[in-house]
Amino acid sequence: MSKAVPLAAAPAAGASLFAHSRLLDSVAAFTHHRDIDALDHSLALSLAELSSAQSVSLVKRAVGGTHVDSIVQCALDEQGHYQLRAIEPHAAEPALERVNRCMEQLEVHTEMIHGMHRLTVPMLRDGRAIGALELDSCMPPATSRPLVDGFARIYSNYTGLLQESERDKLTGLYNRRSLERQLQRLLQQHESTQPPVAEPEPSRPGPSSAGAPQVWLAILDIDHFKHINDTYGHIYGDEVILLLAQQMRACFRRSDVLFRFGGEEFVILFAATDEATVHAVLERFRQRVAEYAFPQVGLVTVSIGYAHVGVHDYPASVLDRADKALYFAKNNGRNSTYGYESLRASGAVGQTMAPGAIDLF
Numbered sequence: 001m002s003k004a005v006p007l008a009a010a011p012a013a014g015a016s017l018f019a020h021s022r023l024l025d026s027v028a029a030f031t032h033h034r035d036i037d038a039l040d041h042s043l044a045l046s047l048a049e050l051s052s053a054q055s056v057s058l059v060k061r062a063v064g065g066t067h068v069d070s071i072v073q074c075a076l077d078e079q080g081h082y083q084l085r086a087i088e089p090h091a092a093e094p095a096l097e098r099v100n101r102c103m104e105q106l107e108v109h110t111e112m113i114h115g116m117h118r119l120t121v122p123m124l125r126d127g128r129a130i131g132a133l134e135l136d137s138c139m140p141p142a143t144s145r146p147l148v149d150g151f152a153r154i155y156s157n158y159t160g161l162l163q164e165s166e167r168d169k170l171t172g173l174y175n176r177r178s179l180e181r182q183l184q185r186l187l188q189q190h191e192s193t194q195p196p197v198a199e200p201e202p203s204r205p206g207p208s209s210a211g212a213p214q215v216w217l218a219i220l221d222i223d224h225f226k227h228i229n230d231t232y233g234h235i236y237g238d239e240v241i242l243l244l245a246q247q248m249r250a251c252f253r254r255s256d257v258l259f260r261f262g263g264e265e266f267v268i269l270f271a272a273t274d275e276a277t278v279h280a281v282l283e284r285f286r287q288r289v290a291e292y293a294f295p296q297v298g299l300v301t302v303s304i305g306y307a308h309v310g311v312h313d314y315p316a317s318v319l320d321r322a323d324k325a326l327y328f329a330k331n332n333g334r335n336s337t338y339g340y341e342s343l344r345a346s347g348a349v350g351q352t353m354a355p356g357a358i359d360l361f
Helices: 009-030 036-051 089-105 141-166 176-193 225-232 234-251 275-291 315-331 340-346
Strands: 055-061 068-076 082-087 109-113 116-125 128-137 214-222 257-262 265-272 302-309 337-339
Touching: 009 036, 036 055, 036 068, 036 082, 036 128, 036 141, 055 089, 068 089, 082 089, 089 109, 089 116, 089 128, 116 141, 128 141, 141 176, 176 214, 176 257, 176 265, 176 315, 214 225, 214 234, 214 275, 214 315, 225 234, 234 257, 234 265, 234 275, 265 275, 275 302, 275 337, 302 315, 302 340, 315 337, 315 340, 337 340
Parallel strands: 302 337
Antiparallel strands: 055 068, 055 128, 068 082, 109 116, 116 128, 214 265, 214 302, 257 265
16 A cells, blocks of 8 residues: 655655765766776765865775875865865875874774864775775764765775786786786876877887986796796795785885786886886896895895887887897896897897787786
8 A cells, every 4th residue: 555755755855866866976986987096086076075075085005004005185175176186195194193093993083173073984894994084074973974984885895896806816916907007097197297208219219308207117027936836836936926026015116016917927017217217226126136035945036127118009019028128138147137128229139029919818
């Protein structure tokens, strides 16, 4: 038997449906993204708009770590418009004490700041905090918390799915399936923040604009890794791979993108102004590995090849160039670092392959 609904309830029901529709639209908008940076910006903006907040901050820990790796803030400007910005963690250290306490204690924190309610909610995955959402608004925490809690859970679940598809299970580094997307993302970042760079002339391979950051790709391979597996077993072989990944994280910058490309092979995407800087950075890492004592196995070395990435490069073609430099290193004593552009200029390696001949997957 149907039940009559009083007419007075219709406007309230309509307002409720409109609010639910806005919420669903916001969730659909930010879960559309596969790029983590775009996802972070979209979530902060969506939460700010839905709650009419003065500001929303998304604070994230490094993957598998406890230190704050990135902060995205969405705040009202003087004209009343929301503006998004990335904040370097070291620039927000005093404010991070409160957020770190929230993440360590796995508890929600509330306080009054300049007449505004501040709500800090940890984002949890598998019983540990991967970050926190902080909301400054006129809305009492009892009213805003269900919304912030919901966004925190959705973000944690969604980024967990992204990481499973894009990260190597053993090391936590990106896998080879995500190379093309990460490469395009890095190129777009540097293209948007730097003046146009002329393409190198055929007679002078490599970047031709001194001083402007360029994108580079390096491939490194563990020397004699089969011998390690055969002698010590696959458990210790996996430990070498895991410890090498940890050395990579410790040596390279947070902005550099690290991959386990398969087996004992790793890839690094990073920006540098010239080949001399690239060579010095990679040599420093090679020496760091050579001096590190791996448990049970002892000393392990790596060979490294690298190449410059042009704005219009295919991932397969730049991989091939770096791969040629890597195999030159492997065939000339191992435990060394070579760049494709220098090798080609000296005639030590030939032309690159036709685009598309390497299978990225």
